[in-house]
Amino acid sequence: ALLQQAEIAMYKVKRTGKNNYHVFMIDDAAAIERKRRIEFGLKEALIQNELYLLYQPKVKMITGEIYGVEALLRWEHPILGLVSPVEFIPIAEESGIINEIGYWVIHEAVRQTKEWHKENKFLSVAVNVSALQFEDPYFVKRIQNVLELYELDEHYLIVEITESVMQNVDYANKIIKELHDIGVSVAIDDFGTGYSSLSVLNNMFIDTVKIDKSFIDHVISKPNTASLVKTIIQMSKSMNFKTVAEGIESIEQSLFLKENNCEFGQGYYFSKPIKPEEVVKIMTDKKP
Numbered sequence: 131a132l133l134q135q136a137e138i139a140m141y142k143v144k145r146t147g148k149n150n151y152h153v154f155m156i157d158d159a160a161a162i163e164r165k166r167r168i169e170f171g172l173k174e175a176l177i178q179n180e181l182y183l184l185y186q187p188k189v190k191m192i193t194g195e196i197y198g199v200e201a202l203l204r205w206e207h208p209i210l211g212l213v214s215p216v217e218f219i220p221i222a223e224e225s226g227i228i229n230e231i232g233y234w235v236i237h238e239a240v241r242q243t244k245e246w247h248k249e250n251k252f253l254s255v256a257v258n259v260s261a262l263q264f265e266d267p268y269f270v271k272r273i274q275n276v277l278e279l280y281e282l283d284e285h286y287l288i289v290e291i292t293e294s295v296m297q298n299v300d301y302a303n304k305i306i307k308e309l310h311d312i313g314v315s316v317a318i319d320d321f322g323t324g325y326s327s328l329s330v331l332n333n334m335f336i337d338t339v340k341i342d343k344s345f346i347d348h349v350i351s352k353p354n355t356a357s358l359v360k361t362i363i364q365m366s367k368s369m370n371f372k373t374v375a376e377g378i379e380s381i382e383q384s385l386f387l388k389e390n391n392c393e394f395g396q397g398y399y400f401s402k403p404i405k406p407e408e409v410v411k412i413m414t415d416k417k418p
């Protein structure tokens with residue numbers, strides 16, 4: 131706590147003299163304090179069971195049938211309340227605790243999916259994996275161990291990576307190949323937001339392309355975005371990848387994607403991320 135005070139005090143000094151320093155000072159000190167709480171809190175979170183997963187359904191566009199889910203991490207901090215993964219994942223990456231959290235996520239998602247299978251709901255589950263986890267030399271072995279522990283058919287597990295993992299295509303492909311060898315498939319998340327071009331898809335061993343929400347947002351309002359999304363879908367298809375559109379919020383977007391042969395979709399229009407018991411409940415409901 132003393133160190134904390136000192137750091138905040140230092141920050142105050144640094145800012146002194148600037149215009150509007152008062153406002154900046156308070157904001158920055160609060161931000162540092164919050165970040166610190168999150169960093170320390172994450173270690174506690176694992177021990178105190180503050181983490182849990184919600185599952186967002188993924189549907190087949192043609193039938194509206196739910197075929198799988200994406201596991202999304204949630205953290206209820208005792209004081210800060212619900213903290214978004216957008217905020218705490220980067221901090222977890224910075225502090226190195228992401229690996230431990232990442233394995234907790236894989237365990238929990240695989241365990242839950244096996245429960246669904248026992249109820250004859252043969253859903254696939256996608257887990258988000260940080261670039262740092264991908265670098266762990268035991269990554270594939272650990273996943274294999276979890277699958278064996280819960281006796282889940284490995285073909286139901288999908289690992290979602292972002293384009294940042296692809297900075298080193300050769301290394302990424304090596305790991306992806308190892309994942310394939312144990313029956314696990316790989317999706318590239320947020321496609322189109324990173325630096326990789328469409329042609330890079332050609333060199334990747336991935337199985338699924340997830341078109342980022344920022345494109346889906348404008349498929350109705352912007353003709354340019356509409357053509358771009360059409361191109362991504364066609365390209366992805368021609369390379370034999372599955373295509374998932376994420377962030378579908380309206381019936382118009384849903385119809386556009388269906389008409390343009392996007393096979394799979396995900397978004398609030400179909401369902402928000404929900405608790406595991408709710409997934410089973412809504413599985414009979416279908417949307418156009």
Ligand code: C2E
Nearest residue numbers: 202203215216219235258259260377378379397398399403
């Ligand atoms: P993501 O992997 O791109 O996940 C999709 C995010 O968009 C989720 O936010 C989801 O709730 C939200 N979303 C889905 N459909 C819609 C929609 O129709 N409209 C809107 N406005 N939002 C929609 P969430 O759960 O807050 O997660 C944010 C990000 O945090 C994820 O983005 C992912 O990058 C990261 N994340 C979440 N869980 C994990 C995890 O277990 N491990 C790692 N490494 N990252 C995670």
Ligand code: CA
Nearest residue numbers: 200258290319
């Ligand atoms: Ca994802």
Ligand code: CA
Nearest residue numbers: 319320340376
């Ligand atoms: Ca995404």
Ligand code: CA
Nearest residue numbers: 319320342343
């Ligand atoms: Ca994202």
